[in-house]
Amino acid sequence: QVQLQPSGPGLVKPSETLSLTCAVSGDSVRNYYWSWLRQPAGKGLEWIGRVHVSGSTNYNPSLESRLTMSMDTSKNQFSLKLISVTAADTALYFCVRHGGYYFQYFDLWGRGTPVTVSA
Amino acid sequence: ESVLTQSPGTLSLSPGERATLSCRASQSVSVSYLAWYQQKPGQAPRLLIYGASDRATGIPDRFSGSGSGTDFTLTISRLEPEDFAVYYCQQYGRSPGYSFGQGTRLDMK
Numbered sequence: 001q002v003q004l005q006p007s008g009p010g011l012v013k014p015s016e017t018l019s020l021t022c023a024v025s026g027d028s029v030r031n032y033y034w035s036w037l038r039q040p041a042g043k044g045l046e047w048i049g050r051v052h053v054s055g056s057t058n059y060n061p062s063l064e065s066r067l068t069m070s071m072d073t074s075k076n077q078f079s080l081k082l083i084s085v086t087a088a089d090t091a092l093y094f095c096v097r098h099g100g101y102y103f104q105y106f107d108l109w110g111r112g113t114p115v116t117v118s119a
Numbered sequence: 120e121s122v123l124t125q126s127p128g129t130l131s132l133s134p135g136e137r138a139t140l141s142c143r144a145s146q147s148v149s150v151s152y153l154a155w156y157q158q159k160p161g162q163a164p165r166l167l168i169y170g171a172s173d174r175a176t177g178i179p180d181r182f183s184g185s186g187s188g189t190d191f192t193l194t195i196s197r198l199e200p201e202d203f204a205v206y207y208c209q210q211y212g213r214s215p216g217y218s219f220g221q222g223t224r225l226d227m228k
Contacts, residue, residue: 047217060215104211105154109163
């Protein structure tokens with residue numbers, strides 16, 4: 001059974017960097033595309049970006065200037081770094097696996113990890 | 120950028136009734152690129168439908184998807200108590216790559 005286990009600090013100060021990691025068990029990160037999404041409390045879902053073992057990354061244009069995603073195949077995990085955070089980055093963050101021939105949907109979700117940006 | 124608009128915002132129905140949820144895109148979406156998710160309080164979303172009409176693994180056949188172009192529908196034929204949740208449609212396309220509708224809340228009457 002494939003599982004996604006996110007980790008990272010729940011509290012980040014404004015202007016600092018948010019770093020999250022998603023550990024994958026039960027399958028290799030090499031086999032799929034992987035994304036991060038987020039959901040502010042009581043609101044809808046926003047795609048952040050995706051990463052592939054080839055080194056390919058694609059980011060939401062609204063976040064691209066602050067975002068870096070990477071993958072560590074030796075640890076079977078992928079990561080997100082978001083710099084210069086503000087209160088608007090406060091949300092529940094999900095790591096997900098892509099499904100489909102064109103990687104066009106999200107077929108496996110990790111539990112959300114809450115992030116609060118506050119001094 | 121294609122925007123997805125879901126309607127209604129909230130739908131109040133009783134168990135056993137039929138639910139029809141709408142997702143309208145501002146630009147045409149390939150059926151291959153339209154998916155539906157269910158989210159219950161405190162949980163991550165769950166994939167229900169992909170390719171506009173294909174049920175994901177383990178999804179009961181009371182859930183069905185249809186549509187093409189700019190108009191898509193999720194139908195739940197006979198509501199079970201566990202179906203009351205928020206439902207999102209999602210598209211894959213050009214910028215920003217992946218986007219969601221604002222959601223439809225399905226409440227028990």
